[in-house]
Amino acid sequence: MIYSSELIKGTLKTIILKLLRDNPRMYGYEMTQRVKELTGDKIQLTEGALYPTLHAMEAEGILQTESEYIGKRVRKYYSLTPKGKTKGEEKISELADFLETMKFLIGAQTSIS
Amino acid sequence: MYSLTDQQIDWILDDLRRRGIETEDLQLNLLDHICCIVEGELEENGDFGQFYSTIITRFYKRELMEVEEETQSLLLFKNYYTMKKIMMTSGTISAALTALGILFKFMHFPGAAFLLLLGIVSFSLVFLPLLLTLRIRERKEIKERIIVVTGVIAGSMLSLAVLFKIQHWPFANIMGFSAVLMFALLFLPLYFFTGIRNPMNKENVIVNSLIIIMGCGLFLTLVRTNQNQQRIQADRTRDYLQQEQLLAHERMLTSIDSAKVLAEEAKSINQLCDDIKKKLIKFDTGLEINPATAYDDKIILTESIANDYFSRETEMSNKIDQLRTSLSNYNQKLSPGMAPLP
Known part of the structure; x- marks a missing residue:
């Protein structure tokens, strides 16, 4: 089962922050592949959502970039800024908490029905 | 593994621009991403053109420009x-x-x-x-x-x-x-x-x-019509000219009076007042008119702001200062019981 893009959209920022907390620097394609691997293809980050979010996070000062030439093309590596590290911790624990609540909510509703 | 040529890389970049990707950073990111997909998924002797047209559709729902719009929108959202x-x-x-x-x-x-x-x-x-x-x-x-x-x-x-x-x-x-x-x-x-x-x-x-x-x-x-404006100005001018006539009449009477009090000081104050009035009329109407004879010249005074004129012309502000000094001198020299000038 592949999760719907609506579900992923709300957690995309947190996914990126988690990836970059575990890896010092990553580029866009690498992120999509890593998420695929980690989730057994259940979550596929769409490029159309990933890059706008990466740009916005860079503009917010959460991410920083360094560019490297790969032959004729340029690859942009993303890493966390100090502000991004703090934000990452916050977002990850917020999502974990949210998932616990959701589990309770869905579980509670299932038991009622 | 497929190996992309420099021409193919340039072609992809041009295609991204043609499809509405304007932000340079986004162009570079998408270019690298597409190159990674091609190099990772296309066989060595595969058809690049056909493969490209298939994979580019993964990036959008209707058209590639959506990615640019989404980026701009998120950047704007930040502010x-x-x-x-x-x-x-x-x-x-x-x-x-x-x-x-x-x-x-x-x-x-x-x-x-x-x-x-x-x-x-x-x-x-x-x-x-x-x-x-x-x-x-x-x-x-x-x-x-x-x-x-x-x-x-x-x-x-x-x-x-x-x-x-x-x-x-x-x-x-x-x-x-x-x-x-x-x-x-x-x-x-x-x-x-x-x-x-x-x-x-x-x-x-x-x-x-x-x-x-x-x-x-x-x-x-609250806005006056033009016609009303003219009528009000004509009324005010008439009032002013009547005051001038009354003043001229009073001056004539006091000149007959032999027991003139502080005649010199009064004369200088009158002279200063006439000068200031003359200059104000000239500022407002552009005409050299003696305030005493203005009634015969059929002038209409408008609503120019005297303070604007006083602050602009140093000569005028000097005259106002002189008038103030003369008035206070005059008031000081008055005998007890005589009404001071305001």
């Missing part, structure tokens, strides 16, 4: 809250300054004009433009955007017109009339006829439209 905060703060400060300015004006405290100037300028040039930027982003339909643009421009012009009017700066009337016309002929019809079609907003739209019409009406009632 959205800051802009909203500045808008609310500037609006609150403008309202507070204007209210305080009006209170100072009524109480004749110093600094009223400065407070009003700051309040109106921040309202017209900070609050309203920010409101325009934010509302335009929220409204998707062209008609709704036109309503926002005309409303904000007219509102801004109207408040600046009031500022220009109270500061006696030029073009206040033309700005005010243009703003009212814009409200009445563009904003209001568009706002009213677009709004009443929506049952949810119908009542609000009718009430707001009535308030706007009443507001414009009240503003226009």
